[in-house]
Amino acid sequence: xxxxxxxxxxxxxxxxxxxxxxxxxxxxxxxxxxxxxxxxxxxxxxxxxxxxxxxxxxxxxxxxxxxxxxxxxxxxxxxxxxxxxxxxxxxxxxxxxxxxxxxxxxxxxxxxxxxxxxxxxxxxxxxxxxxxxxxxxxxxxxxxxxxxxxxxxxxxxxxxxxxxxxxxxxxxxxxxxxxxxxxxxxxxxxxxxxxxxxxxxxxxxxxxxxxxxxxxxxxxxxxxxxxxxxxxxxxxxxxxxxxxxxxxxxxxxxxxxxxxxxxxxxxxxxxxxxxxxxxxxxxxxxxxxxxxxxxxxxxxxxxxxxxxxxxxxxxxxxxxxxxxxxxxxxxxx
Numbered sequence: 228x229x230x231x232x233x234x235x236x237x238x239x240x241x242x243x244x245x246x247x248x249x250x251x252x253x254x255x256x257x258x259x260x261x262x263x264x265x266x267x268x269x270x271x272x273x274x275x276x277x278x279x280x281x282x283x284x285x286x287x288x289x290x291x292x293x294x295x296x297x298x299x300x301x302x303x304x305x306x307x308x309x310x311x312x313x314x315x316x317x318x319x320x321x322x323x324x325x326x327x328x329x330x331x332x333x334x335x336x337x338x339x340x341x342x343x344x345x346x347x348x349x350x351x352x353x354x355x356x357x358x359x360x361x362x363x364x365x366x367x368x369x370x371x372x373x374x375x376x377x378x379x380x381x382x383x384x385x386x387x388x389x390x391x392x393x394x395x396x397x398x399x400x401x402x403x404x405x406x407x408x409x410x411x412x413x414x415x416x417x418x419x420x421x422x423x424x425x426x427x428x429x430x431x432x433x434x435x436x437x438x439x440x441x442x443x444x445x446x447x448x449x450x451x452x453x454x455x456x457x458x459x460x461x462x463x464x465x466x467x468x469x470x471x472x473x474x475x476x477x478x479x480x481x482x483x484x485x486x487x488x489x490x491x492x493x494x495x496x497x498x499x500x501x502x503x504x505x506x507x508x509x510x511x512x513x514x515x516x517x518x519x520x521x522x523x524x525x526x527x528x529x530x531x532x533x534x535x536x537x538x539x540x541x542x543x544x545x546x547x548x549x550x551x552x553x554x555x556x557x558x559x560x
Contacts, residue, residue: 250276329494333518336381337403343374351378352407358383359398359408359523384520390420390455395527397520400465400491404521408465411523414530415463415471415487418517419501420455423448425513426505434506437477442505456501459529460519463487471519474500479533490519 257272340348354364354375369376379386382404384397397416398404427446428434445454461481463469467488473496474483483500490497494516502511 330492333401333491336378337401340378340403347372347374351375354379355382355398355404356408356523358385358396359521361396361522361525384418384457384517387517390453390515391418391517393418393455393457395457395520395522397522399517400487400519400521402491405465405467405487405491408521408523411465413463413465413469413521413523414526415460415469416520416522417458417460417471417473417490417497418455418520419458419497419514420453420517421501421505421510421514422450423452423454424450425510426454428507436503436506438506439475439477439479439504455517457520459533462526462530465521467491473497474504476504487519494518 340351343351350368350372351374354368354372355378357364358379364375364379369379381387382399382401384391384393384395384399395416398408400415423445426442427450441456442454448454458472458475460471460473461469461484463471467486469487470484471487471490472481472484473490474481476482483496483503485496495511497516497519498514499508499511501514501516502508
C-alpha cells in the first residue's frame with residue numbers, strides 16, 4: 228500500500244513539479260537564445276505558458292463533457308421506442324390505520340363528563356354552550372372551577388393546543404356533546420393537519436386528481452412546518468344522521484360525504500379523505516385529524532360563501548401587500 232501511495236504521489240504531485248521545472252528550463256533556454264537576460268521576463272513568459280496550457284486543458288475537458296452529454300442524449304432518444312406503450316410500474320402501498328387510541332381517549336373523556344355530579348356537569352355543559360355560541364367564558368368561572376378549564380381545553384377548538392387549534396369557538400362533536408346539544412342548529416367543520424414534508428409530491432408517482440390551489444401554495448412552506456385545515460362541512464341539527472363533507476375537490480365541491488356518526492366513530496375516513504384531497508391517497512398514514520367541530524346557532528361567513536355559485540370567491544386567498552407584490556415580481560418563486 229505504501230508503495231502504491233508513493234507511486235501515486237510521484238505520478239501526480241511530484242510529476243507536476245517535474246513538468247513545471249522542465250517547462251521553466253525550456254522557457255529560460257528559449258529566451259537566452261533570443262538574447263533576453265532579465266529575470267522578470269523569464270517569470271512572465273513562464274506563467275504565460277502555464278496559463279495557455281491550463282486554458283487548453285480546460286477547453287478539452289469541456290469538449291469531452293459536451294460529447295458525453297450528447298452521446299447520452301442520443302442514447303435516450305434512440306431507446307425511447309423501446310419503452311413506449313409499455314405497462315406502467317405499479318407501486319404497492321401498505322396502509323395501516325391506528326384509530327383505536329383516539330376513540331379510546333374520546334370515550335374516556337365522555338365517560339368522565341357523564342359520571343360527574345349533576346351540578347358540576349351542568350356548569351361544564353353551560354360553559355361549553357357559551358363557547359359554542361361564540362362567547363368568552365368568564366375568567367372567574369375558569370379560575371374557580373378547574374374542571375371547567377380542563378374540559379374547555381379538550382372540547383373547545385379555541386382553547387386547544389396547536390396543531391388542533393383555531394381562532395373559532397367550536398365544540399368537538401362526540402357522543403356526549405351530541406346528547407346535550409341535540410336539535411340545535413349547527414354548522415359543522417372538520418379539522419385536520421399534515422406535515423409539509425408529507426404534502427410535497429413524490430416525483431415518481433403521479434397525482435390522482437387536481438389539487439386545490441390552497442394546498443399547492445402551502446408546499447412552499449418549510450418542510451418541518453405543519454399545515455392544519457379548518458374546512459366547512461355542511462350544516463345540520465346535531466343529529467347523528469346528519470351528513471358532513473370531509474373532502475372537497477379543487478373547485479371546493481363536495482366529493483366525499485359521510486354520516487356524522489361514521490365521522491365520529493370511524494375517524495380513519497377523515498384521514499383518508501385528506502390524502503385524497505391533496506391527490507395522494509397513499510399518504511393516508513401520514514395525515515392526522517382533530518375531529519368534527521360544531522358552531523352552535525350561528526352561520527359563519529364561510530358557510531354563506533359556500534352557498535353561492537361562484538366557487539372562485541372561496542378559492543381566492545387574501546395575501547399581505549408585500550407578499551403579493553413580491554409574488555408578482557417573481558421574487559417568491
